[in-house]
Amino acid sequence: MATTGQGDSAPAVALEGVGRAYGERVALREITFALPAGATVAVFGANGAGKTTLLRILAGLLRPHAGTARVLGAELPREAFRARGRIGLLGHEPMLYRDLTVRENLRFHARLHGVALARIEELVAQVGLAARADEPVRTLSRGMTQRAAICRAALHAPELLLLDEPLANLDPGGAAAVQPLIGRGAGPARVLISHDAEQGLAEADHVLGLRGGRQAIWAPVADVALAEVRRLYA
Amino acid sequence: MTFGRGLRALSIASAVLITGAFALVFFYAPNDADQGFIQKIFYVHVPMAIVTLCGFVAGGIYGIKHLRSGDRADDLRSYVAIHISLILAVGVLITGSIWARAAWGHWWVWDEPTLVSFLIVFLLYACYQPLRFSIEDPERQARYASVFAIVAGAFVPLNFMAVRMAESLTHPRVLSTTGGAMPGDMRLTFLVALVGMACLFVTLWKYELASKSASIQLRSLKRRLAGDDGLAPLARSAAPQQL
Amino acid sequence: MRATVAALVRKDLRLELRAFESLPAMLMFSVSTFVLFHFGLDRGSLAGDLAAGVLWVTLLLAAVLGMNRLFVAEREQGGFDGFLMAPVDRTALFVAKALLLFGFLVAVELVAIPAFVVLLLEPGPGQALPELLAVLVLADVGIAVVGTLVGALGVQTRARDLIVPLIALPLLVPVVIAAAEASTPLFEAGGADAFPWRWLLVLGLYDAVFGLLAYAVFDFLLEE
Numbered sequence: 001m002a003t004t005g006q007g008d009s010a011p012a013v014a015l016e017g018v019g020r021a022y023g024e025r026v027a028l029r030e031i032t033f034a035l036p037a038g039a040t041v042a043v044f045g046a047n048g049a050g051k052t053t054l055l056r057i058l059a060g061l062l063r064p065h066a067g068t069a070r071v072l073g074a075e076l077p078r079e080a081f082r083a084r085g086r087i088g089l090l091g092h093e094p095m096l097y098r099d100l101t102v103r104e105n106l107r108f109h110a111r112l113h114g115v116a117l118a119r120i121e122e123l124v125a126q127v128g129l130a131a132r133a134d135e136p137v138r139t140l141s142r143g144m145t146q147r148a149a150i151c152r153a154a155l156h157a158p159e160l161l162l163l164d165e166p167l168a169n170l171d172p173g174g175a176a177a178v179q180p181l182i183g184r185g186a187g188p189a190r191v192l193i194s195h196d197a198e199q200g201l202a203e204a205d206h207v208l209g210l211r212g213g214r215q216a217i218w219a220p221v222a223d224v225a226l227a228e229v230r231r232l233y234a
Numbered sequence: 235m236t237f238g239r240g241l242r243a244l245s246i247a248s249a250v251l252i253t254g255a256f257a258l259v260f261f262y263a264p265n266d267a268d269q270g271f272i273q274k275i276f277y278v279h280v281p282m283a284i285v286t287l288c289g290f291v292a293g294g295i296y297g298i299k300h301l302r303s304g305d306r307a308d309d310l311r312s313y314v315a316i317h318i319s320l321i322l323a324v325g326v327l328i329t330g331s332i333w334a335r336a337a338w339g340h341w342w343v344w345d346e347p348t349l350v351s352f353l354i355v356f357l358l359y360a361c362y363q364p365l366r367f368s369i370e371d372p373e374r375q376a377r378y379a380s381v382f383a384i385v386a387g388a389f390v391p392l393n394f395m396a397v398r399m400a401e402s403l404t405h406p407r408v409l410s411t412t413g414g415a416m417p418g419d420m421r422l423t424f425l426v427a428l429v430g431m432a433c434l435f436v437t438l439w440k441y442e443l444a445s446k447s448a449s450i451q452l453r454s455l456k457r458r459l460a461g462d463d464g465l466a467p468l469a470r471s472a473a474p475q476q477l
Numbered sequence: 478m479r480a481t482v483a484a485l486v487r488k489d490l491r492l493e494l495r496a497f498e499s500l501p502a503m504l505m506f507s508v509s510t511f512v513l514f515h516f517g518l519d520r521g522s523l524a525g526d527l528a529a530g531v532l533w534v535t536l537l538l539a540a541v542l543g544m545n546r547l548f549v550a551e552r553e554q555g556g557f558d559g560f561l562m563a564p565v566d567r568t569a570l571f572v573a574k575a576l577l578l579f580g581f582l583v584a585v586e587l588v589a590i591p592a593f594v595v596l597l598l599e600p601g602p603g604q605a606l607p608e609l610l611a612v613l614v615l616a617d618v619g620i621a622v623v624g625t626l627v628g629a630l631g632v633q634t635r636a637r638d639l640i641v642p643l644i645a646l647p648l649l650v651p652v653v654i655a656a657a658e659a660s661t662p663l664f665e666a667g668g669a670d671a672f673p674w675r676w677l678l679v680l681g682l683y684d685a686v687f688g689l690l691a692y693a694v695f696d697f698l699l700e701e
Contacts, residue, residue: 023372023476024457024468061558062701085564095555097488099496111484112563301697358647361640368634374701378630381694382644385626388690389648396651396679400658
């Protein structure tokens, strides 16, 4: 596609008719949307609506069974390797080795992604973990673990952040501390799953609502009322 | 997807060849001087063994095809080939055991490298279906099964080589026939038995493929009629249930 | 690739030293099994093929303990996802884990072989160290390669601890055959026979075939 002007940049995420099944059970069906670079989409839906499946497809961990998915310009799964290293995932699990310290976990992650080790110190200080960074992850509280997991997700300066309830378990201090890493002004495009409708809407530029694997809402945030989102959970 | 092409011709060919082989065994092939009539089990045992091994290797080849193409039909072919070969392998072990008993007086002989290799191969492939069953996600199940089929298929020749080397110097083959060259009437009977067994394998393979693919297609039609939630979910199974 | 393998191995070594999941179990198991064999066979000392057999069966069963644990941390703590999203060659995981298992086997042998010599082996002139080392290295490579592959195969299944030995043990029979045949003259109490080099060739062939195969096929086990 020929570029026309400076304002033109490829969308961070472009899905068309994407579907995914687990055996016979269809988890996602006909998902179609495009997220511009640097923008945030809040994903809402009841349990089992397909949010985690969608996140894992965008992360390149699941391959779509139908439709086309382009993430950061790379078509999945054919060109998935082109997007690797440019995406940060914060899932249900912290993806940290419990017997290693925070620093050791982050160092491992940094080595896999070719990130300078000095960056770890910046992030650890920023989220307020400096005092506990040399303790094994299994000794940390859930809030501290969440902060460490956020560091891991943002360490390699990804262009796309996939966040599954990032503020869960965080106290207000923690929530503020992680803002510069994964918050709205941080820079990368964000796909944000949240169960807090108000807070999710406040963070987002676009809204994606899933019900039963299907796309029930896709609109800019200004066009979506809180009540509409609440209806997804009915 | 039709798997049933040529099934009638194959069935008839198998029936003819097997009957012919039996006739030859009973009326044409010579009686062995040492072992007597029971030696003729060789005409069942060895062709079955050869066909079984080829079946396992074929399972591995279809495993490679499945991994390369992602076509689940290849996984079905691999599954059925291994499945039938496993049943035949039991037959090989039983006929080998009967033969050993008749020739040597024991129900099992460690000196016979083919039999020993077969036991090891059988123990390995006996894990194929439990492995499949223990993986719930059908795509992953098919992929892991293909990996297993490939590794196990490569293992078969290595295993035979190693076992034969281990036994060859110390013990003579117990269950050999004429130590190499086969007289003409034995050779003819053997070849007919071999081709008949191979035909039988391919016929059974195609039958099972046709049957399974028919059930799969039937189910997908039912789903389309009843809607996604209209049917009871499939029970876990080692066999492929989707194409 | 080398950097990725190094990072993975460092991480796993650190985990092992911190949590002690595999190595102590493998070591204790080996020594206990030697003692068991002493009582089971009711022999004060072994020589020749019996010694070789006892040694190799014990080492193999100890290896199975290591195989079972090899990928557990990845599976249970989200390590696979983290690795799959990194811009690295995925086969590095196979190489790293195989190196790790090989390292564990060497560590176990450093203790188990002297224990074996002291507890069970009949002293004799036929015991030659360089040949034994050659057998050990080649056999360990085979066990490591197959063990890593089967460990990865088993970690996603529900009956992991059962499936891994059931698949790995038949696959490793040629290694047992070759290693035991090759070690037999080394453990002879009487005069030593010539060292059967062809069994080293068999081990080498096994290692090459399964090494290449595992390298080619491992990626498919990582996808979801």
